[in-house]
Amino acid sequence: MATQTPKINSQSIEDLFSVGAHFGLIRSRRHPSAKSYIFGAKNKIEIFDLEKTDALLVKARDFIKEQVKNGGLVLFVGGKNEARDSVQTGGQKALMPYVAGRWLGGTLTNFPEIKKRIARLEDLTSQKEKGELGKYTKKERLLIDREIETLYKSFSGISSMRSLPKVLFVIDPKREHIAVREAHLLHIPVVALASSDCDMRGVEYPIPGNDASVMSITYFVNEIVGAVDSGKALIGKDEKSVNL
Numbered sequence: 001m002a003t004q005t006p007k008i009n010s011q012s013i014e015d016l017f018s019v020g021a022h023f024g025l026i027r028s029r030r031h032p033s034a035k036s037y038i039f040g041a042k043n044k045i046e047i048f049d050l051e052k053t054d055a056l057l058v059k060a061r062d063f064i065k066e067q068v069k070n071g072g073l074v075l076f077v078g079g080k081n082e083a084r085d086s087v088q089t090g091g092q093k094a095l096m097p098y099v100a101g102r103w104l105g106g107t108l109t110n111f112p113e114i115k116k117r118i119a120r121l122e123d124l125t126s127q128k129e130k131g132e133l134g135k136y137t138k139k140e141r142l143l144i145d146r147e148i149e150t151l152y153k154s155f156s157g158i159s160s161m162r163s164l165p166k167v168l169f170v171i172d173p174k175r176e177h178i179a180v181r182e183a184h185l186l187h188i189p190v191v192a193l194a195s196s197d198c199d200m201r202g203v204e205y206p207i208p209g210n211d212a213s214v215m216s217i218t219y220f221v222n223e224i225v226g227a228v229d230s231g232k233a234l235i236g237k238d239e240k241s242v243n244l
Helices: 010-018 032-037 052-071 082-095 111-129 138-158 177-185 214-234 237-242
Strands: 022-027 038-042 046-050 074-077 169-173 190-194 203-207
Touching: 010 052, 010 169, 032 038, 032 052, 046 052, 052 074, 052 169, 052 190, 052 203, 052 214, 074 082, 074 214, 082 169, 111 138, 169 177, 169 214, 177 190, 190 214
Parallel strands: 074 169, 169 190, 190 203
Antiparallel strands: 022 046, 038 046
């Protein structure tokens, strides 16, 4: 009797195709590690095998769901123009920290210092909201306002991050190589949407796909947000079932 092949989720493949997730880059830019994820080429642009993309997305979602179920934080990272809005919106929807701009070196590896900067932001913001800055001169208040603006731009997305994340979700690990390197130094696994110019071996859970299109990025961010929500829904379920 012939062995049955696993069923393919045709709807997922269709969804991936509709957002342009299949588009890679020209062959000359391809990283050797991406070769096995390429289906072919059209007009010199390489095309990802969406069946493999879908399978790896499912794997990444399951991993994130399990980490969140166990109380872990997922840090969303994507600083390039095409990713910023999606990463910020996704982090806010998931109630998870995010970096939707330039990654500051030491965000993970020098986290105690980062926490001090976040505390400074919170302190100054609180003083301003309570009207406690009146004791300063006009020039001093102007300088404080500028400091608040600078700190907010750099740290507002991670202001709720009281401990190191358990997972990084990265858009374009080649561009965000500093974040990926810091995560690896601290043994924090990385899930990444990675185009054909990225080293797929450099992340624990690569998702080969278009990381340069707003539609594609938004699709994958929403998938990860869904995984986070699924994980949150499972928090405490195992303990409850044991006590029944």
